Amino acid sequence: MAREGTSFSKGAGDGRSRVSEHIGVIGAGIVGLAVARELSAARGARVTVLDKEDRVAAHQTGHNSGVVHAGIYYPPGSLKARLCRDGVALLKEYCAEHSLPYTEAGKLVIASTAAERAALRGIAGRARDNGVPGIAELDALGLREVEPHAVGVAAVHSPHTAIADFPAVARRLAADVTGLGGEVRLAHPVTRLRETASKVEVLAGGRRFAFDRLVTCAGLGTDALARMAGSEGEVRIVPFRGEYLGLVGTARDLVRGLIYPVPDPRYPFLGVHLTRRIDGEVLVGPNAVMALALEGYTWGRIRAGDLRRILTFPGTLRLAARHWRTGVREVYGSLVKKAFLDAARRYVPALTGADLARTAGGVRAQAVRRDGSLLDDFAIDTHGRVVLVRNAPSPAATSSLAIARHIAQVVSRS
Numbered sequence: 001m002a003r004e005g006t007s008f009s010k011g012a013g014d015g016r017s018r019v020s021e022h023i024g025v026i027g028a029g030i031v032g033l034a035v036a037r038e039l040s041a042a043r044g045a046r047v048t049v050l051d052k053e054d055r056v057a058a059h060q061t062g063h064n065s066g067v068v069h070a071g072i073y074y075p076p077g078s079l080k081a082r083l084c085r086d087g088v089a090l091l092k093e094y095c096a097e098h099s100l101p102y103t104e105a106g107k108l109v110i111a112s113t114a115a116e117r118a119a120l121r122g123i124a125g126r127a128r129d130n131g132v133p134g135i136a137e138l139d140a141l142g143l144r145e146v147e148p149h150a151v152g153v154a155a156v157h158s159p160h161t162a163i164a165d166f167p168a169v170a171r172r173l174a175a176d177v178t179g180l181g182g183e184v185r186l187a188h189p190v191t192r193l194r195e196t197a198s199k200v201e202v203l204a205g206g207r208r209f210a211f212d213r214l215v216t217c218a219g220l221g222t223d224a225l226a227r228m229a230g231s232e233g234e235v236r237i238v239p240f241r242g243e244y245l246g247l248v249g250t251a252r253d254l255v256r257g258l259i260y261p262v263p264d265p266r267y268p269f270l271g272v273h274l275t276r277r278i279d280g281e282v283l284v285g286p287n288a289v290m291a292l293a294l295e296g297y298t299w300g301r302i303r304a305g306d307l308r309r310i311l312t313f314p315g316t317l318r319l320a321a322r323h324w325r326t327g328v329r330e331v332y333g334s335l336v337k338k339a340f341l342d343a344a345r346r347y348v349p350a351l352t353g354a355d356l357a358r359t360a361g362g363v364r365a366q367a368v369r370r371d372g373s374l375l376d377d378f379a380i381d382t383h384g385r386v387v388l389v390r391n392a393p394s395p396a397a398t399s400s401l402a403i404a405r406h407i408a409q410v411v412s413r414s
Contacts, residue, residue: 023411024202024211025049026190026225029061030166030400031392032217033173033184038404039215039411040180047182048211049174050204052189052221057170059295060219061397063362065244065275065283067258068092068102068162069395072109072127072135079378080395081130083406087399088162094401095164098172101278105257107161108143110152112346116262117154123262124156134159149254149348161258163278166397193228193386200385213411215387219365220294222390223309231383235367235375235390236313239294239306242286243361245340247274251355252282259347272333272343284344284356287333290320291363299334318372367391380407382414 023043025036028051036047051058068088074081095102111120120137127135136157138146143155174184188205193214195201200214216225223237247255260273275283290310293303310316320327333339337356345351367375367390378399379390387410396403 020044020046021212022046022048022210024200024209024214025217026202026214027051027217027219027221028053028056028170028174028184028186029059029217029219030057030170030173030397031061031219031389031403032215033170033177034400034404035215035217035407036177036182036184037173037180038401038408040177040182042405043408043411047177047180048209049177049182049184050188050190050202050209051184051186054187056174056184056186057167060362060365061170062167063297063360064166064397065286066163066166066277067107067275067398068164069398070107070127070132070158070161071130071395072107072123072132072156072158072161073263074126074130076126076129079406080376080399083378083399083402084395085131086405087395087402090401091164091169091398092162094172095169100168100172101165102162103164103278104160104162105276106146107158107258107260108138108147108150109156109158109260109262110143110150110347111154111262112152114153119262120154120156127156127158132158132160147256147259149350150259151349152347163258163276165278169397169400190225190228193225195229195384195386211385213385213387213414215389215407215411217389217392219392220363222365222367222388226388226390229383229386229388231381231386231388233381233388233390235369235379236309236315237294237365238310238313238316238319238368239291239296240288240364240366241291241296241334241361242288242364243334244283244285244359245337245356246359247282247284247351247355248357249355251351252276252280254348254350255282261343261347272340274344274348281359283359284340286361287330287340288364289330289334290327294365295363297361297363313368313370315368315370315372318370319368319374320372322372364393365391366393378403380410382410385414387411387414
């Protein structure tokens with residue numbers, strides 16, 4: 001048997017046997033599993049994925065609305081814009097290869113007032129700069145040809161924006177990792193890691209691992225692992241819970257695809273929108289309220305240790321001071337169903353309160369700087385032999401296969 005940290009495998013695509021490095025990946029969400037697959041397939045590494053949960057895609061991936069973003073919002077030239085566009089193509093091909101659900105449902109971004117027209121034109125221009133195909137600017141009549149029950153003064157139509165089953169993609173990626181000779185070890189919470197002269201030693205699930213390189217893709221657990229690695233950095237994860245309502249009965253027929261508002265440029269959140277999922281459910285939401293625990297999926301989930309770290313970080317208080325009015329509105333929307341209904345009826349006025357029912361939401365791992373500003377782009381850095389994914393917000397699921405290629409290049413340079 002090969003020693004821990006060493007194995008024999010075929011080189012990627014060349015059929016030659018060689019000693020392979022052993023790389024650890026922490027996090028069995030879609031990004032972590034995509035990274036593990038890429039390092040196994042393209043680099044020829046032996047990869048072990050560690051996750052504290054008993055299943056893959058337990059957190060952000062498993063609570064995702066399923067939208068495959070086309071790249072219409074992101075600043076041209078940003079890492080997010082480039083990886084989104086590359087990621088869409090890779091994900092579409094991957095889903096076709098493995099017979100995974102993928103449907104181009106199309107998205108309308110609707111200006112509900114004349115005051116939003118300028119911002120809408122900016123979105124159209126940005127989408128074209130990013131190479132998003134098929135972008136069309138529609139008037140009030142044109143948008144109703146796409147979504148007959150929607151209203152607005154104008155819209156941008158992205159016909160190739162798609163929906164997919166991201167948990168299914170994650171499960172397929174996990175199967176790929178094991179098929180390539182790697183391991184996916186669930187119920188293995190990481191409790192310690194340290195670098196030596198030649199390895200990264202990790203204690204997880206009561207077992208010791210020795211890796212040549214380590215990549216952390218831990219989402220809500222990012223800060224804890226950064227502390228273990230001795231690289232807390234200048235940003236922290238602040239959890240924002242996104243709550244949804246779902247349309248019931250025939251109300252689902254009022255929405256064909258995806259209906260979005262013109263986003264507020266001050267925030268990385270897109271506002272309450274209507275999203276048809278791959279299973280036929282139609283979601284209304286999400287809002288964005290600060291959770292009271294890193295995994296605070298409900299108001300009742302409070303963890304004193306998490307909350308203390310969140311509130312003692314200077315960036316949290318500065319963020320709250322800067323945007324407290326918006327925060328109050330979001331909390332109101334969380335507690336009062338009518339707030340969701342009013343937001344949705346701006347775009348689909350036929351909806352009534354009886355058409356909406358509570359459904360599962362999620363928690364977004366949002367990186368915040370010490371000055372209280374939100375980090376919107378992907379952020380990946382290295383600390384010795386450890387590659388830390390500091391921030392991987394939406395469209396991380398869309399971009400996962402492209403992010404994996406990018407991280408593989410970072411690992412090669414580290």
